[in-house]
Amino acid sequence: MSMPLTMPVEAAPDLAWPAKRLAEVNEALSHYPNKRSAVLPVLWVAQREWGWVSPAALKLVARTVDLPEPEVFGIATFYTMFNLKPVGRHHLQVCMTLSCSIMGSDRLFKHLEAKLGIGHGETTADGRFTLRRVECLAACGGGPCMQVNFDYHENLDEAKVDALLEKLK
Amino acid sequence: MSTPRGPLLFADIDTPNLVSIDTYRRGGGYQVPGDVLGKKQPDEVIEIVKASGLRGRGGAGFPTGMKWGFVPKQSPKPKYLVCNADESEPGTFKDRELMEKNPHLLIEGMLLSAYAFGAHTGYIYLRGEFEYIQRILDRAIDEARAAGFLGDDVLKTGFGFQLYTHLGAGAYICGEETALLSSLEGYRGQPRLKPPFPAVEGLYSCPTVVNNTETLMNVPHILKHGAQWFRQWGTEKSPGTKILSVSGPVKRPGNYEVSMGLPLSKLLNEQCGGMRDGMKVKAVIPGGSSVPLLPASMLDTGLDFESMVAAGTLLGSGGVIVIDDQTCIVDALWNITRFYEHESCGKCTPCREGTYWMSEVFERLEAGHGREKDIDLLYDVSDNILGKSFCALGDAAAMPVMGAIKHFREEFEHHVTHKRCLVNRRRGAFEEATA
Numbered sequence: 001m002s003m004p005l006t007m008p009v010e011a012a013p014d015l016a017w018p019a020k021r022l023a024e025v026n027e028a029l030s031h032y033p034n035k036r037s038a039v040l041p042v043l044w045v046a047q048r049e050w051g052w053v054s055p056a057a058l059k060l061v062a063r064t065v066d067l068p069e070p071e072v073f074g075i076a077t078f079y080t081m082f083n084l085k086p087v088g089r090h091h092l093q094v095c096m097t098l099s100c101s102i103m104g105s106d107r108l109f110k111h112l113e114a115k116l117g118i119g120h121g122e123t124t125a126d127g128r129f130t131l132r133r134v135e136c137l138a139a140c141g142g143g144p145c146m147q148v149n150f151d152y153h154e155n156l157d158e159a160k161v162d163a164l165l166e167k168l169k
Numbered sequence: 170m171s172t173p174r175g176p177l178l179f180a181d182i183d184t185p186n187l188v189s190i191d192t193y194r195r196g197g198g199y200q201v202p203g204d205v206l207g208k209k210q211p212d213e214v215i216e217i218v219k220a221s222g223l224r225g226r227g228g229a230g231f232p233t234g235m236k237w238g239f240v241p242k243q244s245p246k247p248k249y250l251v252c253n254a255d256e257s258e259p260g261t262f263k264d265r266e267l268m269e270k271n272p273h274l275l276i277e278g279m280l281l282s283a284y285a286f287g288a289h290t291g292y293i294y295l296r297g298e299f300e301y302i303q304r305i306l307d308r309a310i311d312e313a314r315a316a317g318f319l320g321d322d323v324l325k326t327g328f329g330f331q332l333y334t335h336l337g338a339g340a341y342i343c344g345e346e347t348a349l350l351s352s353l354e355g356y357r358g359q360p361r362l363k364p365p366f367p368a369v370e371g372l373y374s375c376p377t378v379v380n381n382t383e384t385l386m387n388v389p390h391i392l393k394h395g396a397q398w399f400r401q402w403g404t405e406k407s408p409g410t411k412i413l414s415v416s417g418p419v420k421r422p423g424n425y426e427v428s429m430g431l432p433l434s435k436l437l438n439e440q441c442g443g444m445r446d447g448m449k450v451k452a453v454i455p456g457g458s459s460v461p462l463l464p465a466s467m468l469d470t471g472l473d474f475e476s477m478v479a480a481g482t483l484l485g486s487g488g489v490i491v492i493d494d495q496t497c498i499v500d501a502l503w504n505i506t507r508f509y510e511h512e513s514c515g516k517c518t519p520c521r522e523g524t525y526w527m528s529e530v531f532e533r534l535e536a537g538h539g540r541e542k543d544i545d546l547l548y549d550v551s552d553n554i555l556g557k558s559f560c561a562l563g564d565a566a567a568m569p570v571m572g573a574i575k576h577f578r579e580e581f582e583h584h585v586t587h588k589r590c591l592v593n594r595r596r597g598a599f600e601e602a603t604a
Contacts, residue, residue: 037353040336099259099260138257
């Protein structure tokens with residue numbers, strides 16, 4: 001896990017939703033009988049806008065759904081998909097669970113580590129790639145698989161991964 | 170039309186552009202609501218689904234009509250229908266294909282199910298990784314609303330049903346229904362005590378039904394053709410079809426829809442084309458990583474709820490994981506145990522601590538430092554999680570390990586006596602087998 005274990009205490013600057021995102025936030029809020037239920041959708045809007053959930057974004061989300069900041073921090077850290085620190089443009093998430101492991105994800109992950117010179121949870125110096133081991137992605141029949149951001153790539157091997165990385169600028 | 174891949178849910182799954190409401194309706198979609206809403210009593214709908222014998226396809230196999238029947242008829246509180254589309258059970262990837270290709274069948278199934286017990290709001294809870302499926306479903310929901318199948322007055326019958334998608338954010342535990350509801354309410358996704366069951370006190374403490382995606386997709390077919398028609402497939406106690414997700418080194422992995430009761434060996438040898446060349450099957454996990462494995466000698470077991478229980482395992486979610494003879498069973502179970510250790514929500518001690526200690530013992534065995542008593546210790550720790558944890562996640566971590574020790578004890582012992590695996594530890598079957 002690459003999540004911080006304690007909540008950042010330094011005063012975060014005030015952020016506001018850009019107009020387009022404000023519409024998404026209001027749409028999300030309209031789906032539930034209370035604001036609290038919108039905490040995950042609104043955290044997603046923040047991550048879509050800024051690429052990660054910064055302390056300032058956390059503060060904004062808390063204000064938007066009317067919850068204390070530590071509560072939103074506790075929720076954001078419970079789930080694995082919110083980036084509480086910046087990630088690269090291409091977030092390589094390699095499935096390591098059994099089906100993919102039998103089909104070679106361990107070797108694939110080592111290959112990526114060697115090729116990119118980074119380990120689990122790390123980002124290349126140019127900000128292009130972040131590499132992570134993840135648990136089952138529901139693509140077991142296409143193992144080994146990985147998600148790059150939200151895109152699925154299945155039946156991978158070293159050559160396919162190399163060709164893919166070339167395309168991800 | 171493309172060749173049908175299965176008798177029911179997969180009959181038209183590969184129709185080009187089935188995601189569009191026009192294509193879906195040309196194939197007969199959305200006819201049932203017009204014949205049911207305002208024309209059949211909700212109780213009649215529940216009775217038909219009860220008579221069909223439809224059982225939950227998410228893992229537990231609970232009778233769907235009975236679950237709906239638990240919802241109080243007279244309730245001052247609103248009622249909710251929640252589709253469990255979290256699909257996080259390792260080995261399972263059926264709902265992903267169903268929703269990706271046929272989103273309107275889910276919407277139609279939810280509309281009819283909501284009518285049966287009087288829910289006016291529905292949510293589809295998707296695992297966080299399914300963002301692209303959320304986009305497909307949201308588009309389909311917009312189309313259905315524009316065509317009058319969703320909204321305050323569906324088909325001008327006076328019945329209202331609003332439907333929304335909700336994206337999780339990466340937590341296996343949210344597939345457990347009460348954890349899912351906590352997550353949907355905006356809390357950490359941790360399970361709640363049952364009873365009260367969701368049918369009485371679920372989402373926002375209101376009566377709620379949580380059904381799996383595949384279960385809900387069977388509903389329009391059952392209401393269209395009747396309970397007896399549905400029973401032409403499957404067994405007396407497990408009627409209908411089941412979609413099995415097959416993974417591992419078989420020639421043709423993927424999703425297969427079969428009549429329940431089909432022997433597992435037939436699925437693997439005929440539909441999946443058998444093992445990749447030069448490989449033999451050692452064991453198969455038939456229902457997702459939470460269930461005990463079956464050794465190769467037991468592959469004639471039928472793919473239905475009862476036969477799997479009789480064989481000491483479960484049909485579960487239908488995630489069929491094939492383990493080949495060169496994969497180390499101890500290593501495979503360590504992989505599964507690490508998964509549960511990672512995904513334990515931390516709420517209860519047996520699961521949180523137990524999965525950690527199991528993982529430690531596995532690491533010791535695999536590193537060649539295993540002690541003679543470690544195998545019994547592993548069994549003992551599992552036994553102290555089983556039935557003693559807050560929710561089924563603990564059981565899911567314990568059962569596969571206990572099953573593996575039962576069937577492959579000599580492979581565990583080999584790690585202790587020889588300080589190495591019984592087989593050549595070779596992860597990465599694709600290295601040799603892709604040719």
